[in-house]
Amino acid sequence: GAVVSQHPSWVICKSGTSVKIECRSLDFQATTMFWYRQFPKQSLMLMATSNEGSKATYEQGVEKDKFLINHASLTLSTLTVTSAHPEDSSFYICSASGGSSYNEQFFGPGTRLTVL
Amino acid sequence: DAKTTQPPSMDCAEGRAANLPCNHSTISGNEYVYWYRQIHSQGPQYIIHGLKNNETNEMASLIITEDRKSSTLILPHATLRDTAVYYCIPGAGSYQLTFGKGTKLSVIP
Numbered sequence: 001g002a003v004v005s006q007h008p009s010w011v012i013c014k015s016g017t018s019v020k021i022e023c024r025s026l027d028f029q030a031t032t033m034f035w036y037r038q039f040p041k042q043s044l045m046l047m048a049t050s051n052e053g054s055k056a057t058y059e060q061g062v063e064k065d066k067f068l069i070n071h072a073s074l075t076l077s078t079l080t081v082t083s084a085h086p087e088d089s090s091f092y093i094c095s096a097s098g099g100s101s102y103n104e105q106f107f108g109p110g111t112r113l114t115v116l
Numbered sequence: 117d118a119k120t121t122q123p124p125s126m127d128c129a130e131g132r133a134a135n136l137p138c139n140h141s142t143i144s145g146n147e148y149v150y151w152y153r154q155i156h157s158q159g160p161q162y163i164i165h166g167l168k169n170n171e172t173n174e175m176a177s178l179i180i181t182e183d184r185k186s187s188t189l190i191l192p193h194a195t196l197r198d199t200a201v202y203y204c205i206p207g208a209g210s211y212q213l214t215f216g217k218g219t220k221l222s223v224i225p
Contacts, residue, residue: 006159043215043218044215105162107160109159110158
């Protein structure tokens with residue numbers, strides 16, 4: 001099956017700093033990538049959808065200036081949490097679909113962000 | 117989006133079949149039924165999806181009722197590694213997945 005990786009798997013940062021999370025599709029071309037956030041004991045909430053070469057579409061309530069998404073190639077998308085605060089601490093998960101896997105989303109392993 | 121109802125939790129003995137039900141009575145004619153699972157602190161894993169017909173793959177079987185208002189995911193021989201939260205998600209395509217609360221399946225030795 002298709003493989004999606006995320007880096008880093010966990011990160012701890014100080015309040016006010018920015019953190020970049022990478023999402024890569026390893027064995028297929030991901031025309032669409034998705035970013036989710038999951039707080040403890042809650043379900044995944046979609047933050048934004050991005051198509052390669054286009055600006056991301058953000059869900060209602062998600063600040064596009066705070067959560068910067070770049071999808072510059074068919075195998076890489078990045079999420080930058082700018083000026084992170086403790087309330088941004090969460091489990092961030094990306095997923096990708098595309099090519100022959102257009103009808104499925106393949107998820108990365110997630111990145112645990114802790115903001116002190 | 118179609119709303120779903122899943123039991124919040126279920127137990128299953130190791131080696132037995134796990135049958136996870138899902139009600140999706142408001143599903144549209146063009147919406148598939150997707151099943152994903154999420155093992156603790158990992159990303160969700162695709163299991164199976166179907167439209168009308170029953171489907172089977174190496175992981176599970178999906179039984180969809182004729183009126184498409186409900187479905188059942190079957191893990192034929194549950195193992196401890198199948199302990200996870202299972203999500204039933206109607207959607208017209210993979211770009212329309214909305215995760216609900218799912219069913220927490222505990223496989224017991």
